[in-house]
Amino acid sequence: MAQRNKRNKNKKSGLADSVLGTAEWVLMAFSVTLVFIVFVMQAYTIPTGSMASSLKGAHFKLRCSQCGYLYDYGFDHQRYNLSPNVTPGGDNVVIEPLRTGRGNRVQRTLPPRCPSCGYFMAPVKLSYGRPVVPPERVGPVTKGDRIFVLKCIYQFIEPSRWDVVVFKNPVEPAINYIKRMIALPGETVEIVDGDIYIDGKMARKPENVQEEMWMSVYDNDYHPVEPEIARYNGHTWVQPFVNTEGSQWDLTENSGRLFKLESSPDNIHTIYYDTSKGNDFRASYAYNNPRSYKFMPVCSDLMAQFQVQAGQGDAVLGAELTKYGIRYRGRVNSDGTMVISRIDAEDTITELAAGQGKWVQGDEAKRFRFMNVDHRLVLEFGDSQIEYDLGRDRDDAGTIIKVMPEAKIFGAGELTLSHVGLFRDMHYTQVTQNGDHILRAGAGDPFTLSDDQYFVCGDNSPASFDSRLWDQPGLGNSGREYREGVVPREYLVGKAFFVYWPGGYQPKIGNKGFGPRLVPNTRGMKAIYGGRYQTDTATD
Numbered sequence: 001m002a003q004r005n006k007r008n009k010n011k012k013s014g015l016a017d018s019v020l021g022t023a024e025w026v027l028m029a030f031s032v033t034l035v036f037i038v039f040v041m042q043a044y045t046i047p048t049g050s051m052a053s054s055l056k057g058a059h060f061k062l063r064c065s066q067c068g069y070l071y072d073y074g075f076d077h078q079r080y081n082l083s084p085n086v087t088p089g090g091d092n093v094v095i096e097p098l099r100t101g102r103g104n105r106v107q108r109t110l111p112p113r114c115p116s117c118g119y120f121m122a123p124v125k126l127s128y129g130r131p132v133v134p135p136e137r138v139g140p141v142t143k144g145d146r147i148f149v150l151k152c153i154y155q156f157i158e159p160s161r162w163d164v165v166v167f168k169n170p171v172e173p174a175i176n177y178i179k180r181m182i183a184l185p186g187e188t189v190e191i192v193d194g195d196i197y198i199d200g201k202m203a204r205k206p207e208n209v210q211e212e213m214w215m216s217v218y219d220n221d222y223h224p225v226e227p228e229i230a231r232y233n234g235h236t237w238v239q240p241f242v243n244t245e246g247s248q249w250d251l252t253e254n255s256g257r258l259f260k261l262e263s264s265p266d267n268i269h270t271i272y273y274d275t276s277k278g279n280d281f282r283a284s285y286a287y288n289n290p291r292s293y294k295f296m297p298v299c300s301d302l303m304a305q306f307q308v309q310a311g312q313g314d315a316v317l318g319a320e321l322t323k324y325g326i327r328y329r330g331r332v333n334s335d336g337t338m339v340i341s342r343i344d345a346e347d348t349i350t351e352l353a354a355g356q357g358k359w360v361q362g363d364e365a366k367r368f369r370f371m372n373v374d375h376r377l378v379l380e381f382g383d384s385q386i387e388y389d390l391g392r393d394r395d396d397a398g399t400i401i402k403v404m405p406e407a408k409i410f411g412a413g414e415l416t417l418s419h420v421g422l423f424r425d426m427h428y429t430q431v432t433q434n435g436d437h438i439l440r441a442g443a444g445d446p447f448t449l450s451d452d453q454y455f456v457c458g459d460n461s462p463a464s465f466d467s468r469l470w471d472q473p474g475l476g477n478s479g480r481e482y483r484e485g486v487v488p489r490e491y492l493v494g495k496a497f498f499v500y501w502p503g504g505y506q507p508k509i510g511n512k513g514f515g516p517r518l519v520p521n522t523r524g525m526k527a528i529y530g531g532r533y534q535t536d537t538a539t540d
Contacts (some may be wrong), residue, residue: 040152044166044176044496046144047084049074050458050465051178052287054212055164055499055528057144058087059287060095064114065121065136066224066237069216071286073112074463075141091140096289098124098131111137113293115286116219118233118279142503147528151494159184159492161198162209163530165456168491170474170482176493179466181530183447183455185489190446191438191468193400194283194299194427195374197446202392204374208529213426213459214303215285218278220420223256233279240278241409241420244270249411259306259409259417265314265334270410273422281405283427288463292433296462300324300405301425303371307418310334310360315413319370322406324398330370330379334359334413340377340388352377357384365418373425429461430468438468440485452489496528 048057058075073095077084080097096109111121122134149166159165163181168174183189187198196203205213218240227237239256243249247269250260263269275281282296304319318331320343327343340353360366369380375390375397390397407422430442441447441455449455458464467485474482474491482488502524 040150042149042151042494043146043500044149044178045146046178048144049287049463050460051164051180052285052460052463053215054459055145055147055178055496056142056287056502058141059144059503060093060112060139061142061503062095062112062139064117064119064222064224066119066226066232067114067117067222069114069116069219069222071112071115074287074289076289079109087141087143089140092138093141094124094131094133095121095137095139096124097133098126110290113233113286113290115216115279115284116222117224117237119224119237120231120233120290122231145499145503145524146501147496148498148500149494149496153495154492159454159495160531161203162206164496164528165454166493166496167454167456167487168493170487170491171470171472173475173491177456177466178496179456179458179464181454182457182467183449185449185451185453187455188446188448189441189455190443191428191430191441192394192443194297194301194425194429196428197394200393202375202394202396204376204392206529206531209531210373210425212529214423215426217281217302217422217424218273220259221257238277240274241271242274242277244272244408247271253416257418259415259420261411261413261415262311263412263414265316265413268316268410268412270320270408272409273407275404281424283424283429283461285460285462287460288433292462295431295433295435297427297429297431298402298404299424299427301371301373301427302405302407303369303373303423303425304407304409304421305367305369305423306409306420307365308360308368309363309365309416309418311414313413315359315411315415317368317411317415318409319368320406320408320410321370321372323372324401325403326398327406328372328377330377332357332359332368332379332381336384338379338381338384338386340379340386353379353386353388355384355386357381426459427461428457431462432469433462436469439471441468447485449486450483453483453486454489454492455485456487495530498528499524499526501525 046055046057052074053072056072060073060075062073063070096111113120121136124137125132159181161181165181166176166178169177182196183198190197224237230236239251241251248263249269249271253260261269281299282293283299284293284296300323302321308317315334318329320327320329329341331339336357336359338355338357339351342350342352366382371378375392376387378387430438455467457466470485473484476482502521504519504521
């Protein structure tokens with residue numbers, strides 16, 4: 001009996017030790033997790049579209065019903081009378097619903113517009129006082145991107161320009177914001193024609209950041225199936241690339257998706273992009289409601305891109321972009337010579353840079369890109385690249401004039417172009433999507449930061465409430481106030497570095513989705529780039 005009691009006692013003691021050990025491990029795991037979240041890294045959900053399209057808040061994933069182009073359109077909680085942390089479920093949320101204004105009058109809103117073909121979605125109509133919603137105007141809302149934020153990094157190193165940072169909203173410190181770092185303590189920042197100037201010098205974007213910033217103006221892979229309807233920027237759709245007088249490019253091959261030329265290698269043939277037929281070069285954002293487009297300035301930082309195949313014999317290929325009325329050309333010859341040049345008003349050509357690449361071989365296709373961005377001219381052909389620095393002072397690229405830029409493609413010989421596209425740079429605007437002017441750091445109004453003060457902006461400049469617009473002092477402890485327009489050092493939370501869940505998909509049986517969005521969108525998982533432009537040592 002005594003031995004049995006002793007065994008039972010030992011069993012109880014062992015069970016107690018096991019429970020205690022498990023509890024210790026749970027407590028330790030909880031403590032480590034807590035320390036990790038508080039001091040090291042934390043998950044964060046993008047709440048709004050102020051960083052779109054680099055990072056997205058709640059949004060609709062749209063496919064143009066005419067040309068098939070995929071794009072994202074922001075979900076504005078205010079238009080649906082929802083708080084920012086509430087995202088509706090279901091597949092039948094109306095995109096840009098009718099709203100009731102004064103006197104219960106129905107207010108029509110502009111529908112989303114395709115950033116490639118310019119198609120405006122079909123309108124919501126009223127029938128006997130009730131809205132009739134076209135099928136293309138309903139869809140599910142995707143929640144904002146989920147990201148990882150490295151919280152401890154700024155305890156050890158200084159933030160870099162172009163970092164994507166999470167910080168406490170200076171006016172409402174209980175709320176976290178996410179923006180891009182633009183200016184650092186002691187610097188003077190000025191926004192001029194969409195570009196950032198630090199201490200009077202152009203602040204260029206690093207290559208990885210720049211690749212995120214390119215926005216489609218036109219993609220020739222996507223043609224509408226009903227070009228005859230008058231909903232493409234208010235008119236019917238026609239090919240926006242047009243031959244100049246005497247030019248012989250065939251723009252009809254493969255239903256217009258290939259541009260072909262068969263000519264003498266001595267005669268240059270040119271096509272140009274007609275902004276009256278396609279999207280123009282204003283700094284419009286497909287993510288935002290088109291009502292803002294009329295307020296948007298012209299963006300003259302452009303890129304022409306396409307794939308090229310060539311026949312036998314000599315040939316010439318190139319693109320021409322204008323900025324402030326000055327023409328720049330990127331040209332590749334069939335001997336591999338690459339040249340960047342400037343053409344003045346008298347058509348005098350000045351060679352700015354030259355290099356050697358490799359021409360197209362056999363049936364291969366090579367990518368051609370020519371860009372004018374941040375006062376840099378860059379010509380890429382296959383793996384080869386040359387560039388020319390126009391300078392970082394304000395007028396180094398010419399006197400700023402408000403004129404629509406031009407884009408042309410030229411060539412001679414036997415050429416076939418595919419995947420033709422035009423892109424514009426992200427543009428820091430001096431007006432909001434409602435037409436309101438920014439309060440600080442605009443052209444002619446430089447803004448100087450003091451110690452421990454930072455200046456931040458959103459990538460979706462017209463829709464971002466940031467350092468340009470904050471109209472109240474920041475709130476500190478013990479009644480202390482911070483200067484309007486700045487993020488104090490102590491309000492920096494951390495650096496965003498990875499999108500780990502960019503909105504999932506529903507599982508599908510056939511064509512029908514069901515259940516929660518648990519299928520990962522792997523294409524949207526990505527690193528979040530920041531850091532300095534490598535050669536801007538003067539101010540960076």
